[in-house]
Amino acid sequence: MSDVADSEVDGSAEDGAGAKSGRRRLIIIGGAILAALILAGAAGAWFLVGTGSDTDQHAAADAREPHFFELPVITVNLSTGGGNPEFLRIWIALEVRDEAMMSMIEPRLPRVLDAFQVYLRELRRSDLEGSAGVYRLKEELHRRINLAVYPATVDNILFKEILVQ
Incomplete structure (x- = not known):
C-alpha cells in the first residue's frame, strides 16, 4: 500500500x-x-x-509662389476634311517654378509656338469636345512644350481661353 x-x-x-x-x-x-x-x-x-x-x-x-509665362494668343484652322472652315483660338499661360525657368523658355518660344501650331492644325472639332478632349489637349501640349524647352521644364499648362468656332 x-x-x-x-x-x-x-x-x-x-x-x-x-x-x-x-x-x-x-x-x-x-x-x-x-x-x-x-x-x-x-x-x-x-x-x-x-x-x-x-x-x-x-x-x-x-x-513657393509659382511664376506664369503667358504665350501669345494662337489661332489656327482645324482639320475639317474639306467642309466649312473651323477655327481654334487658344490663350495659354505656362506655370513654372522660378524666374530662371522663364528666362530659359523665352529664347525657345519660336520652337514652342511651332510645336503647338503643327499639333493644333491636325485637330478636329470632335477632338476638343467635352472635358476629356480638353484634358487630352492639355496633356499633349504639356508634353510637347517640355520637349521644346528642354532642359527647362514647365510644371503646368493653364488655359486662359479656348474658343472653337
Missing part, C-alpha cells in the same frame, strides 16, 4: 510543478507579446514624428 501512496504523492507533486511551469510559460509569452507591442508602438511614433519634419520641408518648398 505504501507503493500506491508514494506514486500518488509523486504524481500530485509533478502536477503542481507542471502547473507552475505552465504559468511561467504563459507569463513569458505574455511578456514577449507586451514587449513586441511596446516596440511596435514606439517605432510607429518615431516614424510619425521623424517624417513630420521632412513633410514640413517639402511643404515649405511647395509653398
Whole structure:
C-alpha cells in the first residue's frame, strides 16, 4: 500500500510543478507579446514624428509662389476634311517654378509656338469636345512644350481661353 501512496504523492507533486511551469510559460509569452507591442508602438511614433519634419520641408518648398509665362494668343484652322472652315483660338499661360525657368523658355518660344501650331492644325472639332478632349489637349501640349524647352521644364499648362468656332 505504501507503493500506491508514494506514486500518488509523486504524481500530485509533478502536477503542481507542471502547473507552475505552465504559468511561467504563459507569463513569458505574455511578456514577449507586451514587449513586441511596446516596440511596435514606439517605432510607429518615431516614424510619425521623424517624417513630420521632412513633410514640413517639402511643404515649405511647395509653398513657393509659382511664376506664369503667358504665350501669345494662337489661332489656327482645324482639320475639317474639306467642309466649312473651323477655327481654334487658344490663350495659354505656362506655370513654372522660378524666374530662371522663364528666362530659359523665352529664347525657345519660336520652337514652342511651332510645336503647338503643327499639333493644333491636325485637330478636329470632335477632338476638343467635352472635358476629356480638353484634358487630352492639355496633356499633349504639356508634353510637347517640355520637349521644346528642354532642359527647362514647365510644371503646368493653364488655359486662359479656348474658343472653337
